Amino acid sequence: MARIDYKHHDKILLAVDCIIFGFDGSGLKALLVKRGLEPEMGKWSLMGGFANKEEGIDQAAARILVQLTGMDKIYMEQLHCFGDVDRDPGGRVVSIAYFALIKIEESNGETLDLHNAKWFDLKKLPTMIFDHKQMVRLAKERLQQKVANHPIGFELLPNKFTLQQLQGLYEAVYETSFDKRNFTRKILSLGILQRLDEKEKESSKKGAFYYVFDKKKYKQLESEGIKMI
Amino acid sequence: MARIDYKHHDKILLAVDCIIFGFDGSGLKALLVKRGLEPEMGKWSLMGGFANKEEGIDQAAARILVQLTGMDKIYMEQLHCFGDVDRDPGGRVVSIAYFALIKIEESNGETLDLHNAKWFDLKKLPTMIFDHKQMVRLAKERLQQKVANHPIGFELLPNKFTLQQLQGLYEAVYETSFDKRNFTRKILSLGILQRLDEKEKESSKKGAFYYVFDKKKYKQLESEGIKMI
DNA sequence: GCAAAAGTGTTGATCCTACACCCATGC
DNA sequence: GCATGGGTGTAGGATCAACACTTTTGC
Numbered sequence: 001m002a003r004i005d006y007k008h009h010d011k012i013l014l015a016v017d018c019i020i021f022g023f024d025g026s027g028l029k030a031l032l033v034k035r036g037l038e039p040e041m042g043k044w045s046l047m048g049g050f051a052n053k054e055e056g057i058d059q060a061a062a063r064i065l066v067q068l069t070g071m072d073k074i075y076m077e078q079l080h081c082f083g084d085v086d087r088d089p090g091g092r093v094v095s096i097a098y099f100a101l102i103k104i105e106e107s108n109g110e111t112l113d114l115h116n117a118k119w120f121d122l123k124k125l126p127t128m129i130f131d132h133k134q135m136v137r138l139a140k141e142r143l144q145q146k147v148a149n150h151p152i153g154f155e156l157l158p159n160k161f162t163l164q165q166l167q168g169l170y171e172a173v174y175e176t177s178f179d180k181r182n183f184t185r186k187i188l189s190l191g192i193l194q195r196l197d198e199k200e201k202e203s204s205k206k207g208a209f210y211y212v213f214d215k216k217k218y219k220q221l222e223s224e225g226i227k228m229i
Numbered sequence: 230m231a232r233i234d235y236k237h238h239d240k241i242l243l244a245v246d247c248i249i250f251g252f253d254g255s256g257l258k259a260l261l262v263k264r265g266l267e268p269e270m271g272k273w274s275l276m277g278g279f280a281n282k283e284e285g286i287d288q289a290a291a292r293i294l295v296q297l298t299g300m301d302k303i304y305m306e307q308l309h310c311f312g313d314v315d316r317d318p319g320g321r322v323v324s325i326a327y328f329a330l331i332k333i334e335e336s337n338g339e340t341l342d343l344h345n346a347k348w349f350d351l352k353k354l355p356t357m358i359f360d361h362k363q364m365v366r367l368a369k370e371r372l373q374q375k376v377a378n379h380p381i382g383f384e385l386l387p388n389k390f391t392l393q394q395l396q397g398l399y400e401a402v403y404e405t406s407f408d409k410r411n412f413t414r415k416i417l418s419l420g421i422l423q424r425l426d427e428k429e430k431e432s433s434k435k436g437a438f439y440y441v442f443d444k445k446k447y448k449q450l451e452s453e454g455i456k457m458i
Numbered sequence: 459g460c461a462a463a464a465g466t467g468t469t470g471a472t473c474c475t476a477c478a479c480c481c482a483t484g485c
Numbered sequence: 486g487c488a489t490g491g492g493t494g495t496a497g498g499a500t501c502a503a504c505a506c507t508t509t510t511g512c
């Protein structure tokens with residue numbers, strides 16, 4: 001077999017696009033920005049950017065997430081690589097999509113405004129550029145699969161949350177509703193929630209206990225994939 | 230926000246690497262080739278190649294699979310994009326890994342020989358270049374997840390197969406063993422197998438019925454994901 | 459007739475689902 | 486004292502796991 005050199009092959013623009021999910025108590029949201037460059041400037045778009053030669057693609061995604069949200073260490077995972085020849089009318093660009101889960105209340109309003117970012121309910125998404133709608137759809141499917149077996153839903157909630165908030169989140173992710181008693185029993189039986197002595201008193205007279213996700217206990221149990229739901 | 234042009238961004242070499250699985254009745258196998266270019270020429274490697282500007286990445290993967298196996302229309306799905314800066318000592322190359330399932334007996338021996346390809350038992354893999362071992366590990370995990378909910382195991386078996394072969398395949402994928410009665414009952418209760426009148430008489434006096442996967446029935450049932458196992 | 463693999467049912471345990479009432483509190 | 490959301494238990498059905506013997510046939 002012939003000896004071949006890397007030099008004779010095509011180099012291609014590599015982009016990273018981020019599907020950023022948030023939950024505000026009423027529904028799953030995606031964070032979109034107004035695109036700041038041609039083509040399609042001014043249209044709604046996922047937050048994205050180009051990968052540089054000197055950085056890994058995960059670093060590129062993390063960099064872009066910090067740019068927009070001002071937040072470090074947010075949950076992020078690679079989704080899929082989109083590489084149709086004509087996906088971007090501006091040129092041949094292969095895009096690696098990442099999805100991220102953030103706690104809405106911790107994001108930085110200033111950096112969001114800087115990029116003209118806005119939260120959209122997943123069920124009321126605007127028209128988006130290129131194949132970004134397909135990216136969001138795929139990300140939502142992946143989120144559903146993942147949430148069923150991994151404790152990542154907590155990334156979308158405040159550090160302390162009530163069972164009702166947690167149930168609301170699962171209902172939003174799966175677009176369905178669960179029986180309160182069954183849900184409570186199942187989620188508590190996993191043994192990964194720790195109840196605080198503190199109560200949330202905003203939304204009821206009686207008050208609902210706050211819980212926190214107990215990462216240590218989860219790590220102990222994690223024989224690759226606990227059934228969350 | 231400033232108007233930016235694509236031209237000012239880095240272009241990067243894009244490779245495609247294929248994890249090709251096969252099943253020969255005794256264990257899950259992966260198809261490796263002797264690498265034909267520097268660096269690491271002569272070492273064991275996944276079959277790969279560079280993506281061209283004029284083709285989509287899925288097309289690139291399909292092209293590379295045909296090159297090696299001589300087979301068209303084989304089951305293939307994107308796995309993950311590997312983009313660490315130093316993953317390839319020969320230069321900055323981002324690789325998109327695909328995994329494929331083939332029926333070993335249908336592959337073309339000549340094209341395999343041409344690339345010095347060899348089947349390796351997944352439990353006895355040789356040293357491989359770059360991050361290819363990691364790719365195989367991830368592919369195996371994904372295969373396990375996918376096989377549990379989708380009827381793709383049949384891609385690894387001849388068109389007609391016995392229940393014993395099918396069970397052997399599932400046992401190989403999950404590296405465990407199942408109870409014959411429970412397995413038979415569950416798989417037949419799905420209603421996606423059709424029994425032929427023909428028997429396989431090689432491996433027993435009595436003979437075992439051949440079955441075929443009934444794609445039509447599956448499509449009817451497919452309300453997104455039937456539980457296979 | 460015997461060796462070798464094929465084929466087939468039952469039972470107990472577990473898990474899942476459906477369902478409704480009392481509790482604590484602020485007003 | 487009443488309105489509001491918080492918290493809790495049970496029973497029936499479905500599913501899963503464990504288990505062993507009979508059948509067929511080529512030799």
